Amino acid sequence: xxxxxxxxxxxxxxxxxxxxxxxxxxxxxxxxxxxxxxxxxxxxxxxxxxxxxxxxxxxxxxxxxxxxxxxxxxxxxxxxxxxxxxxxxxxxxxxxxxxxxxxxxxxxxxxxxxxxxxxxxxxxxxxxxxxxxxxxxxxxxxxxxxxxxxxxxxxxxxxxxxxxxxxxxxxxxxxxxxxxxxxxxxxxxxxxxxxxxxxxxxxxxxxxxxxxxxxxxxxxxxxxxxxxxxxxxxxxxxxxxxxxxxxxxxxxxxxxxxxxxxxxxxxxxxxxxxxxxxxxxxxxxxxxxxxxxxxxxxxxxx
Amino acid sequence: xxxxxxxxxxxxxxxxxxxxxxxxxxxxxxxxxxxxxxxxxxxxxxxxxxxxxxxxxxxxxxxxxxxxxxxxxxxxxxxxxxxxxxxxxxxxxxxxxxxxxxxxxxxxxxxxxxxxxxxxxxxxxxxxxxxxxxxxxxxxxxxxxxxxxxxxxxxxxxxxxxxxxxx
Ligand SMILES: C[S@@+](CC[C@H](N)C(=O)[O-])C[C@H]1O[C@@H](n2cnc3c(N)ncnc32)[C@H](O)[C@@H]1O
Numbered sequence: 001x002x003x004x005x006x007x008x009x010x011x012x013x014x015x016x017x018x019x020x021x022x023x024x025x026x027x028x029x030x031x032x033x034x035x036x037x038x039x040x041x042x043x044x045x046x047x048x049x050x051x052x053x054x055x056x057x058x059x060x061x062x063x064x065x066x067x068x069x070x071x072x073x074x075x076x077x078x079x080x081x082x083x084x085x086x087x088x089x090x091x092x093x094x095x096x097x098x099x100x101x102x103x104x105x106x107x108x109x110x111x112x113x114x115x116x117x118x119x120x121x122x123x124x125x126x127x128x129x130x131x132x133x134x135x136x137x138x139x140x141x142x143x144x145x146x147x148x149x150x151x152x153x154x155x156x157x158x159x160x161x162x163x164x165x166x167x168x169x170x171x172x173x174x175x176x177x178x179x180x181x182x183x184x185x186x187x188x189x190x191x192x193x194x195x196x197x198x199x200x201x202x203x204x205x206x207x208x209x210x211x212x213x214x215x216x217x218x219x220x221x222x223x224x225x226x227x228x229x230x231x232x233x234x235x236x237x238x239x240x241x242x243x244x245x246x247x248x249x250x251x252x253x254x255x256x257x258x259x260x261x262x263x264x265x266x267x268x269x270x271x272x273x274x275x276x277x278x279x280x281x282x283x284x285x286x287x288x289x290x291x292x293x294x295x296x297x298x299x300x301x302x
Numbered sequence: 303x304x305x306x307x308x309x310x311x312x313x314x315x316x317x318x319x320x321x322x323x324x325x326x327x328x329x330x331x332x333x334x335x336x337x338x339x340x341x342x343x344x345x346x347x348x349x350x351x352x353x354x355x356x357x358x359x360x361x362x363x364x365x366x367x368x369x370x371x372x373x374x375x376x377x378x379x380x381x382x383x384x385x386x387x388x389x390x391x392x393x394x395x396x397x398x399x400x401x402x403x404x405x406x407x408x409x410x411x412x413x414x415x416x417x418x419x420x421x422x423x424x425x426x427x428x429x430x431x432x433x434x435x436x437x438x439x440x441x442x443x444x445x446x447x448x449x450x451x452x453x454x455x456x457x458x459x460x461x462x463x464x465x466x467x468x469x
Contacts, residue, residue: 042441072440124365143378146397149365152375166368
């Protein structure tokens with residue numbers, strides 16, 4: 001089993017393995033552009049749905065149904081189905097109303113719509129993705145959520161041009177890269193069936209390219225958040241380590257109420273820059289979520 | 303005069319005097335449409351600029367973008383102006399329709415369910431034929447669902463296939 005390779009990284013490995021075998025609760029995020037938490041709770045209760053608020057993020061509600069898509073709050077764009085832990089990176093990025101923000105790998109838009117709400121639909125939000133089919137799902141989702149400050153763009157994020165957006169650098173960028181998705185095993189039990197080390201290495205190269213370009217496109221003093229839903233250090237700390245060498249940035253700590261573990265500085269025969277410990281690893285058994293990795297980078301002057 | 307370029311987004315001009323492309327509607331006409339037909343005051347759209355891609359479809363966008371930009375989307379699709387009777391989109395009605403004061407039909411729970419499923423159904427409405435904002439009560443407040451074409455005593459659901467649901 002692929003996950004065995006992480007035994008040395010994870011304390012209470014058995015609890016980790018058990019959690020990976022359990023299905024995930026269904027979670028929705030309240031879209032505050034269209035409705036308040038109270039109003040959504042009221043409509044859910046009227047519709048006969050039971051829910052429970054996530055303590056670290058009041059807009060996240062754990063639902064008693066697996067088909068929230070067939071509810072009125074969904075139809076009106078008041079809620080968006082989003083895995084609990086995947087709400088972390090936009091929270092860490094924490095853009096303000098009026099900012100210029102890039103979402104480099106945006107489809108199908110769970111974090112885009114969350115960023116739009118955090119920005120209160122003001123400023124300019126750019127949602128980019130290389131896959132046109134997935135972008136069309138993003139467009140539908142963003143429209144349903146009423147995000148009107150959004151530019152949807154289709155390009156390889158490794159070579160993204162700023163020209164379609166007026167040429168100005170971004171204040172912040174979210175880099176939620178394509179990855180081997182090991183952490184989605186609870187949602188998708190076959191996620192590891194095609195796991196292959198060459199594929200992981202290939203992804204690692206693309207991830208570096210995307211993160212590098214996002215840092216270059218962000219102004220000094222701006223923030224870049226890097227995230228994956230995988231455990232592989234090749235796609236996490238190794239990517240950060242490589243980018244630290246060539247780009248003007250540093251990895252900074254961030255606060256979260258979620259239970260997390262620091263990034264690892266050693267893996268197989270590699271060692272990484274000490275500051276990757278500021279990144280956070282989230283294992284499924286820690287908060288009863290999917291698996292996740294998140295790092296906050298500050299873009300420096302040089 | 304320039305012509306419409308299919309893949310580029312162009313800002314809708316403010317007035318007739320600023321019009322660079324023959325036949326393109328102006329911002330003032332768009333604002334008047336929403337106010338005259340649905341009673342939505344122009345101030346509701348203060349933060350938004352209207353853009354056109356190809357011809358006949360307007361988008362509402364609150365961010366910044368350069369004229370002529372070639373991207374997939376700018377904000378939300380908003381209004382179809384190709385045909386003689388302009389037609390609001392589902393997304394525009396869901397986003398801005400709460401401010402409407404006329405040509406809004408508030409329907410009961412069963413009619414709302416059939417409407418979002420895409421069905422046509424008879425309704426009581428004493429106005430003229432045309433596009434209505436269809437709303438229902440949700441959590442005690444009137445909430446717009448989408449656009450219905452009222453014709454010959456019937457409300458025809460204009461909810462696009464991809465947005466139809468069995469609630
Ligand atoms: C983890 S998913 C993004 C999920 C999304 N951020 C969300 O929250 O809904 C990664 C995305 O990266 C896109 N992608 C893959 N390679 C890319 C590239 N070179 N440039 C831009 N996007 C890419 C994929 O199409 C996929 O949609």
